[in-house]
Amino acid sequence: MNGTGQQPELSSVVSAKGLDLTFQTNDGPVHALKDVNLEINKGDFVSFIGPSGCGKTTFLRCIAALETPTGGSLTVNGMTPDEARRKRAYGYVFQAAGLYPWRTIAKNIKLPLEIMGYSRQEQDERVRNVLELVDLAGFGGKFPWQLSGGMQQRASIARALAFDADILLMDEPFGALDEIVRDHLNEQLLALWARTGKTIGFVTHSIPEAVYLSTRIVVMSPRPGRITDVIESPLPKERPLDIRDSAEFIEVAHRVREGLRAGHADE
Amino acid sequence: MTLVAFALVLWGFGWWLNTRLAEGPRSGTRAIRLAIPLIFGATILVVWELVVRGLEVPLVILPAPSLIAARVAGSLPILWADFVQTFVKGALSGYLIGCGAAFLMAVAVDRSEFLRLGLLPVGNFVAALPIVGTAPILVMWFGFDWQSKAAVVVVMVFFPMLVNTVAGLRETTAMQRDLMETYAASYWQSFFKLRLPAAMPFIFNGLKISTTLALIGAIVAEFFGSPTLGMGFRISTSVGQLALDMVWAEIVVAALAGTLFYGLVALIEHHVTFWHPSQRR
Amino acid sequence: MRQMLAVLTVVATLIGLWYLACIPMNMQGVLVEAERAGAEVSPPDAAVRREMGGVSLALRNGFAVPATWAQERPRLPAPHQVAVELWDTTVMKKITSKRSLVYHGWVTLSATLLGFGIGTVLGVLLAVGIVHSRVMDMSVMPWAIVSQTIPIIALAPMIIVVLYSVGVQGIIPKAVISAYLSFFPVVVGMVKGLRSPDAMQLDLLRTYSASKGETFWKLRLPASMPYLFASLKIGIAASLVGAIVGELPTGAVSGLGARLLAGSYYGQTVQIWSALFGAAILAACLVGLLGLIEKTVLKRMGMA
Numbered sequence: 001m002n003g004t005g006q007q008p009e010l011s012s013v014v015s016a017k018g019l020d021l022t023f024q025t026n027d028g029p030v031h032a033l034k035d036v037n038l039e040i041n042k043g044d045f046v047s048f049i050g051p052s053g054c055g056k057t058t059f060l061r062c063i064a065a066l067e068t069p070t071g072g073s074l075t076v077n078g079m080t081p082d083e084a085r086r087k088r089a090y091g092y093v094f095q096a097a098g099l100y101p102w103r104t105i106a107k108n109i110k111l112p113l114e115i116m117g118y119s120r121q122e123q124d125e126r127v128r129n130v131l132e133l134v135d136l137a138g139f140g141g142k143f144p145w146q147l148s149g150g151m152q153q154r155a156s157i158a159r160a161l162a163f164d165a166d167i168l169l170m171d172e173p174f175g176a177l178d179e180i181v182r183d184h185l186n187e188q189l190l191a192l193w194a195r196t197g198k199t200i201g202f203v204t205h206s207i208p209e210a211v212y213l214s215t216r217i218v219v220m221s222p223r224p225g226r227i228t229d230v231i232e233s234p235l236p237k238e239r240p241l242d243i244r245d246s247a248e249f250i251e252v253a254h255r256v257r258e259g260l261r262a263g264h265a266d267e
Numbered sequence: 268m269t270l271v272a273f274a275l276v277l278w279g280f281g282w283w284l285n286t287r288l289a290e291g292p293r294s295g296t297r298a299i300r301l302a303i304p305l306i307f308g309a310t311i312l313v314v315w316e317l318v319v320r321g322l323e324v325p326l327v328i329l330p331a332p333s334l335i336a337a338r339v340a341g342s343l344p345i346l347w348a349d350f351v352q353t354f355v356k357g358a359l360s361g362y363l364i365g366c367g368a369a370f371l372m373a374v375a376v377d378r379s380e381f382l383r384l385g386l387l388p389v390g391n392f393v394a395a396l397p398i399v400g401t402a403p404i405l406v407m408w409f410g411f412d413w414q415s416k417a418a419v420v421v422v423m424v425f426f427p428m429l430v431n432t433v434a435g436l437r438e439t440t441a442m443q444r445d446l447m448e449t450y451a452a453s454y455w456q457s458f459f460k461l462r463l464p465a466a467m468p469f470i471f472n473g474l475k476i477s478t479t480l481a482l483i484g485a486i487v488a489e490f491f492g493s494p495t496l497g498m499g500f501r502i503s504t505s506v507g508q509l510a511l512d513m514v515w516a517e518i519v520v521a522a523l524a525g526t527l528f529y530g531l532v533a534l535i536e537h538h539v540t541f542w543h544p545s546q547r548r
Numbered sequence: 549m550r551q552m553l554a555v556l557t558v559v560a561t562l563i564g565l566w567y568l569a570c571i572p573m574n575m576q577g578v579l580v581e582a583e584r585a586g587a588e589v590s591p592p593d594a595a596v597r598r599e600m601g602g603v604s605l606a607l608r609n610g611f612a613v614p615a616t617w618a619q620e621r622p623r624l625p626a627p628h629q630v631a632v633e634l635w636d637t638t639v640m641k642k643i644t645s646k647r648s649l650v651y652h653g654w655v656t657l658s659a660t661l662l663g664f665g666i667g668t669v670l671g672v673l674l675a676v677g678i679v680h681s682r683v684m685d686m687s688v689m690p691w692a693i694v695s696q697t698i699p700i701i702a703l704a705p706m707i708i709v710v711l712y713s714v715g716v717q718g719i720i721p722k723a724v725i726s727a728y729l730s731f732f733p734v735v736v737g738m739v740k741g742l743r744s745p746d747a748m749q750l751d752l753l754r755t756y757s758a759s760k761g762e763t764f765w766k767l768r769l770p771a772s773m774p775y776l777f778a779s780l781k782i783g784i785a786a787s788l789v790g791a792i793v794g795e796l797p798t799g800a801v802s803g804l805g806a807r808l809l810a811g812s813y814y815g816q817t818v819q820i821w822s823a824l825f826g827a828a829i830l831a832a833c834l835v836g837l838l839g840l841i842e843k844t845v846l847k848r849m850g851m852a
Binding site for chain 3: 282285286288289290294299300303304306307308327328329381382384385386388389392395396397399400401403404406407408478479482483486487490491492498499502503506507509511514515517518521522525526528529530
């Protein structure tokens, strides 16, 4: 899984070439990823969409070095994913907030900072900043179980933002939330992305969410998990919620749906 | 006979009172929740007293509560010395050593998947065995004094504590472990920041089970030989002398000690694992 | 498969450690015997030896190591000695013989089972009462919970003597101890189990306007089974301990507890160890049997 040695372009953050991953299970081998080629550039907001089993989460986990590919090459910031992990190159946001119930919100956000050895003063400062960033100022002293699901998820995003990772990997972060909360968080996430200029990889199974958020939409399909289409979004960077009623938006959503259907028809 | 009749009436009255309280409008309040078992307990004590007096039950069968209370009040120095010998020296030191050793063992085992896989069933098996039976052997090895009692306690609490701690250290979700992985956290970082706090409810479960076991071990071990001191010793000799009021006095002390010990551990648990759903109010 | 291997490894390691422990534990005694038999022992002065640790003695008297596993009355008998004694006193002796461990085991087991049966029945009945009566729940339940934290086994000697003084002896006093030791865990576990159906399941039966009895038989009782079996396993282990302890104070002549006590009086360590293992095997069989019944019952009910 090492890089091929060649230096990727300066703006390329994640570069996958011919990536393969096969899991050995009791029911025989499962081809989770097959020949995945993808470049993610600095500042991109890339969504991965597809039915379950298409390998979108697996691909994200490969980038995070939580899975090890069985073939092809994958580099993150020009390093192997594992080196990038040790350099703390990315923050990862899971499907559930996964906050530690025995820590307050502020202490939860401090968790990565403690592990990475930031000074106490810097920890406090960063916690204050990211809490403001996700609109949770004043909630630092609360325990996770005292907050709503949406607030918990925002806290977990703050936790991923607290250290200076320039890549944010998000695995269906809003999947368990209701539609209204989700809209609100999507809007906030875009604002946050505009302000911080981070590169974001975002797994979802909602077409409107993917289209609304992304600069590029990667459509994937299962058995074996592979990329069937990569759609560049023509939408402007500035996106109010009602852009979802525009003709352009509906056009892109239509293309995504077509892509998903085509992947399905292949079987 | 009038006393017995009176006891029956009193029993009926206590039950009636509790029924009124339990089905009354304020039955959910804290005061009532506390009052009902206390009234029940008090009723039993009074009925016991009246029946023993009314039927003139001999002391060698069942002493009246007033007699037991008088015995407790009159023998405080003896009871205290027995308590120190059995509880402080025997049970408590064994409890600390046993639980501490089991905890360290669990931490060591936790690093090896293979060891954990092998030790957990063995530990569960041993935890269900009548370990008090080792008392005669340990008394033979460590002598009659408190050291052998502490040894019995160590053996008794070790396995329940080990099994609970090992299970607790596994009590993290895949997501929590992945999170630590993305931070490239070291083994000990993820141990102290994730696995140990997550294991606390299990560890305290082991600690609570062990409080009772410790007291049982220390008392029963004294049945196999002890210096002329200790709660188990006093119970077995007083039984022999048919001084049942003394036996009951020791049982009162044992009950108090057991409840307070357990309560203390539960109190610490409440402060440490306040975040756990079972502890939230 | 891997689990089996792991368990076997752990057990083998424990037995290995046991053999190793025998060396320093028994070295003193072995050297005394060896000296008496005329062997060269180092150091030759018995008083000096008494001051030395078992390990350093073993290092200086390597020849004596095998003897530490074959003493007549060792401080720590070797595993095979215990196994041989177990074999001799179970398979090789007639069951009716006073020296048969099966006989002693049966004496203890019968008291255990009788007490366990009584304790379980009473415990389940009280639990049913507690679940259906608010007064009983609020009066009795706190005491049942408190009883779990106190060493009620301390009552055992008194019960034996009191029942003896009113003319009851034999199996009954031990069974009484077994009964009350298994009673409280069963009450607490059964109450938990009978309360385990959630509000939705209870509401469903209410929409059918089911009676209290129907709710009990069709929902509460089946739902309580996993909890009941969990507490039965705790209860039977406690019952066995109760029966064994019940044999101590009167100096009973039969039963596993009596074997333990007699062994400790006469320094018959091998006998103590084999009685201990006999008790352990008995406990394991009882808990294992309950586990088997649990599996079958829960499978029949579609819960496992």
